[in-house]
Amino acid sequence: MDKTMAMPLYLIKKRRIKRFYLMITLFFVIIQLLWVGIPIFMAIMWSLVNPDDAWSYPNLIPPSFSLEQWRYVFNYTNIARALKTSYSIAPLAVILSFLLSLPTSYVLGRKDIPGKKVFMLVVLLPMIMPGMVVALFLSRVFNLMGLSQTFLGLVLAHTLMSMPYMIRVMTTSFASIPQDVIDAAENLGAGTFVKIKDIFLPMIRPGLIAGMIFAFTTSIEEFNLTFIIGTPTFETIPTILYSFMGYNFIRTNASVVSLLMMTPNIIMLFIVERFLKSDYLSASLGKM
């Protein structure tokens, strides 16, 4: 006897709905994989093109593979120096933007101050204005302050470009902390330090980590300001990438530099993902 015949109608419906959701999920997972995967796959393919055997229409994959494009980038660009500089600046810019954003975000997230909305908009300005416009104006300020061509200047420049992300995300985190948790802590005698350590920091942790990811990737990808105030003394990965991506776009070399820039970021995202799993805020609200 057919089992489904004996099955009640509501169960058959439930099974169909379940199957439908499964199909939809599968569809989006595949789309997502293609969306992210195809560009990465193409970058890998282009980075392995043999210069003596061009990859052209109608070949779907390169006719032969070679590491020559990688050798070219390492031999003929300052990529090693750029990697070192980029990964020296980014962590410092993240720490500095965290320290500078913390009080700002606290005030914006938890206090009612006049002109709060205007201030929020001003904070976002570096994100809204075109990068080269910000760079050209700021370079004058950096020149006047003697910060051009210095490592300190670059850290400050990257901090400035990272801060809007950090402030925005952390402000939302601060705003979401329930007042009754703070009141309860105060009733139990918690001082400012205890409140920061045991309530604010754990509860804003997901936001803080998200802000740090934004700040880190912004720093790693920052081109305009770095090029204007940093080169020739300092070169970062994007300053090399842009030589192959801009006017003189060369897919093979650009792919190599893109992969070099992308790989550490992806590894970092996976590491950070682990921290995001413990969510104090959700726990405090009983939603974990």
Add this chain to the structure above:
Amino acid sequence: MKKILVVLLVLVMASTMVFAAGAKEAPKAEIDLQSASWDQIVEAAKAEGQVTFYAWYFPDYFKEAAADFEAKYGIKVNLIIGDQTANFNKAISEKDSKVGTIDVMIVGGQWVKNTMDLDLFYGPIKDIIPDADKLAPSLWKVQEGVMTNGYLAPFHRNQTGILYDPQRVSNPPQTWAELEAWIDANPKKFGFNDPSKGGSGQSFVHTMIKETTGGLEKYVGDSEVVPSKVANWDKAWDWAYSRKDKLTFTVSNNDSIIRLNDGEIAMTFGWDDNVKDMMNKGNLFSRAKMYIPTMGAAGGGDTMGVLKNSPHKAAALVFIAHITSKEQQQKKYEMLGAYPARTDIALSGTLLTEADREANALAWFPAPYKTLMIAEFVKNVLMK
């Protein structure tokens, strides 16, 4: 917590201090470069000890040329391969500084007018560089229609022409009528870049104006646009606009080559040096052919200029002399197949033949016409 914050702050500040390395003010050349002998300039260059050079292409050649320069003169080269627009934005942003950070940079056709108008370069340098008379004489005077008057040293010549896939184009056009017929018979298979984004597209529009409005001779010697001479340019815009659905517009010189390689188009206008570079790197199939059609295509070259606020002017001049030396020009040609600026080098195996160049290469009309051409094409064809 307070302790952690203090420690973090101290760490950040300490590490930035450790890394901080201000741009050191270079010793100024104390000699008058215009009247000094070449030996004195070389001595001054060695005393300066370094030179910063900005380019945006050929990192392989320039890296080797820089190493040769360091070995020969003991002068350190800070080679920055940036992006063309970013390089000029940087140079312009530093224009008002007494001492800049760039000593010498490549000047391409796209930016020559702006930079000359902004009076960015030191010069004239033609009488300082040894062997200046061996470098393309016309390029010392005019670069893509802009009078440069000996301020910018030619180091590289290039030429536009028709680039095509011989598997898909059996009988490539030579005249305007043939090209027109080919485009009509093969819609969307001919492409050229937006002229505001690269010289090969400009060259195509330049030839289009020549062919549809009665030649280029009438513009020779004009220092500003004569309205009566451009009154019939609407014929050119009408030609392009009426074929807008049959033409493919690309976004850069290299984009045209990429689309040819990808099979989207079968024929385009391109620069010979770009084409060779893309072939060398496996970005364009080696079967691609290039020629200058009998209707003509513009050519030119790139130059190098010493920035007015360069901290190492003598070293910059010696670097230009090094790049334009016979040995280096030969090396550049052998590495890249790109045409040298020197006229005393015998060449073989070039993408375009010398006979092609002599018979069909066009000189650009003066810069004001070129500026107008770009603006009007965008307005009357692309934006319409």
